[in-house]
Each structure stands twice: as structure tokens, then as C-alpha cells.
Amino acid sequence: MRITRRKVLRGAAGFGATVVFGRAWAATEMDLGDLRITTLSDGHLQLPESFLIGDLPQDEARAILDAAGVAAGGYEPPCNVTLLRSGEDVVLFDAGAGSTFMQSTGRLPEALAALDLSPDDITHVVFTHGHPDHLWGAIDDFDEPLFVNARHLIGRIERDYWVDPETPETIGAERQSFAAGAARRIELLADRLETFEDGDEVLPGVVARASFGHTPGHMSFEIGGGQALVAGDAIGNAHLAFARPEWPMPADQDPEKAARTRLALLQDLAERGVPLIGFHLPAGGMGSVKKNGDGYAFVPGR
Incomplete structure (x- = not known):
């Protein structure tokens, strides 16, 4: 397994000596034999500090965040949409937030274009769960499916x-707006949206793995016979979730169940040495994932 990070530049030369540079996209890639996994940025969230800490032990949580370089007052986690290319399949895990959630999100179409891909090239969209930054981008500004040639798949419970x-x-x-937005987009997808169960092979080499808690039916996905895990938001950050995985995090809809799920995933990934791909x-x-004292640590790119 090899992970690389490369920048994909898109720019345009203006008239005369003026040059206007477009956005520079950094794509992180992992090769697993005949499979290539690329993470693409949909932007980032803008969240209050309370979204991270909530009722957790304030001093200890703040010390962990300080050590991780997370400034007090707010939090801007990245949104990493996973792209899997396998033969003729071009698969997205989650669809980003679209244009109506936060101004700092909705960049996925630009990131695809930087790889010379368009929404029309996507053959499958597989959802980890129904939160806005994962589901809402499946519908365009005209209330039509954005990925017109794709099968869309989501866990039945979710x-x-x-x-x-x-x-x-x-x-x-x-979270009431989350519920209204998810129901509306699921209705717009209509019979394009298929469901699956825990343990199903949703695509060749892609097996669904229940990781409930962040949402009631959240799913992760084992890729290539367990060579990597797309975890969605089951492990939601690289600091508190690793250092104190047993803590009930305020970002989770069922914090106690999510903590049990997170702890089991981290233990399993560390023991097996399986690469982790996390949305945030x-x-x-x-x-x-490496064991680190009583908790764990996230080691990028290894």
C-alpha cells in the first residue's frame, strides 16, 4: 500500500501579462493493487468549539485540542470525499454538501474537474450516512440528481x-434541518436510491460494515478485501476521538453507542494495521491508527 499526495493545478492565462490562477487541489491517493483510492476536498465545515467539547471534561479536552493545534473558539474540519476507481467503476463514498449547507463546502465538482472527471463520469455513489455534508451534494441547484449516470446506495436502516x-x-x-434536508433529498432521488444491509458486498470488493452511533444507520466500508476502511464519521476527528475514544462526543446522535463503535474500530484498525480513510x-x-498510551493516534500517510 502506497499513499501519495499531489497537487492538481487549474489556471487560466488572462489577456496580455495578466494571469489568473485557479484553485490548487491537493489529491491524496492510495494504490491497492488494481484499485486506486483518491480523496477529494469538498471544502471544510465551520463549527463552534462546543461542537467538539460539549459536556466533556473541559480542561482535559482543551489540553488535547491545544496539543493538536486546534485554536480556541472554533473548529474547521476538512471534508474528504473518497473516490474509488476499479476497472470501469468510478465510485464516490458520499456526495459532499452541495451549495446550500455552508459557504465553505460544496467544492466537490471543482475537485472532480481537477482530475478531468465530471459528475457524469461517476458510476456509483455510496453513502455512509445522511448528514448534510455527506448527502446533500447528491442533488443539484435545480432539484435534480447531480450524478445522473450513477447508482446511489445507502444502508436500509439509515x-x-x-x-x-x-x-x-x-x-x-x-438537527431538525438535517432531518428535513435528508428526507427531501431521499425523496428527490426516488427509485435511484438502493439500500443494503450490514455485511453486504455493495460492489465488487466493497463490503458494508455497520458503525452505528454517529447516526442510527451509519455505515463504514471495507475496501479490497479489508485492505482499507472508509469510515465516514464513525471516527470524527484526529484528536479527541483518538486520545479519548471512550468519551461520548457531542457531534454524535447517540454518543454512547458511537463511543463503543469508535473504540472497537480503532482497536481493530490498530491491531490489523489497516489504513483508515476518515471524512473529517x-x-x-x-x-x-497506532496505539498511544491509553488511547490511539492518527498517523497521516502511512
């Missing part, structure tokens, strides 16, 4: 949760 009419009443006021992890989200 799909059923977001379309349940009781969800907006039980999810909590701060740094350095393109690719790295390995």
Missing part, C-alpha cells in the same frame, strides 16, 4: 431513519 415522520420530532431542535481527518483523511 434510509428508513431519515424518511420516518417521527424523526424531526425526536432528533432535537439543533487531516492530510486528505488517509493514514493509520
Whole structure:
């Protein structure tokens, strides 16, 4: 397994001596035999510090964040969409946030273009869960599916949760817009959206692995016979989630269940030496898990 990071430049020369440079995209890649995995940036979130710490032990949490270089007052985690190329399959794990969630997100179409790909080239979109930064980008500004040639797949439990009419009443006021947005986009996808179960091989070499807690039906995916794990938000950051995986994190819808899931995943990944790909992890989200005292550490690019 080899992980590389390269910059893909897109620029345009203006009239005369004026040069206008476009955005520089950094693509992190991993080769697994005939499989190539690339993470693409959809931008980043802009979150308050309370989203990280909540009711956790303030002093200890702040010390971990300080050591990780996370400044007080706010948090801007990256959004890494995973692209898998295998034969004729061009697969996205999650679809980004689209243009209506946060101004700092919705960059996936530009990132694809930097690799000379368009939404029309995508053959499959596989969702880890239904939160805005993972699902909303599947629908364009005209309420049409963006990836018109793609099969769309989501775990059945996750799909059923977001379309349940009781969800907006039980999810909590701060997440009610998540419920409305997910239900609307699932309705717009209609019969394009297929479901699967834990343990299903959703595509050749891609096996669904239940990682419930962040959302009720969150799924991770073993790639290439267990050569890598696309973890979505089951391991949501590279500091608190690794140093204190047993803590109930405020970002999770079921914090206690998510903590049990996270601890089991980290233990398994560290013992097996399997590369991890996380949606909100740094350095393109690719790295390995190492035991570190009573907790774990994320080691990018190894």
C-alpha cells in the first residue's frame, strides 16, 4: 500500500501579462493493487468549539485540542470525499454538501474537474450516512440528481431513519434541518436510491460494515478485501476521538453507542494495521491508527 499526495493545478492565462490562477487541489491517493483510492476536498465545515467539547471534561479536552493545534473558539474540519476507481467503476463514498449547507463546502465538482472527471463520469455513489455534508451534494441547484449516470446506495436502516415522520420530532431542535434536508433529498432521488444491509458486498470488493452511533444507520466500508476502511464519521476527528475514544462526543446522535463503535474500530484498525480513510481527518483523511498510551493516534500517510 502506497499513499501519495499531489497537487492538481487549474489556471487560466488572462489577456496580455495578466494571469489568473485557479484553485490548487491537493489529491491524496492510495494504490491497492488494481484499485486506486483518491480523496477529494469538498471544502471544510465551520463549527463552534462546543461542537467538539460539549459536556466533556473541559480542561482535559482543551489540553488535547491545544496539543493538536486546534485554536480556541472554533473548529474547521476538512471534508474528504473518497473516490474509488476499479476497472470501469468510478465510485464516490458520499456526495459532499452541495451549495446550500455552508459557504465553505460544496467544492466537490471543482475537485472532480481537477482530475478531468465530471459528475457524469461517476458510476456509483455510496453513502455512509445522511448528514448534510455527506448527502446533500447528491442533488443539484435545480432539484435534480447531480450524478445522473450513477447508482446511489445507502444502508436500509439509515434510509428508513431519515424518511420516518417521527424523526424531526425526536432528533432535537439543533438537527431538525438535517432531518428535513435528508428526507427531501431521499425523496428527490426516488427509485435511484438502493439500500443494503450490514455485511453486504455493495460492489465488487466493497463490503458494508455497520458503525452505528454517529447516526442510527451509519455505515463504514471495507475496501479490497479489508485492505482499507472508509469510515465516514464513525471516527470524527484526529484528536479527541483518538486520545479519548471512550468519551461520548457531542457531534454524535447517540454518543454512547458511537463511543463503543469508535473504540472497537480503532482497536481493530490498530491491531490489523489497516489504513483508515476518515471524512473529517487531516492530510486528505488517509493514514493509520497506532496505539498511544491509553488511547490511539492518527498517523497521516502511512
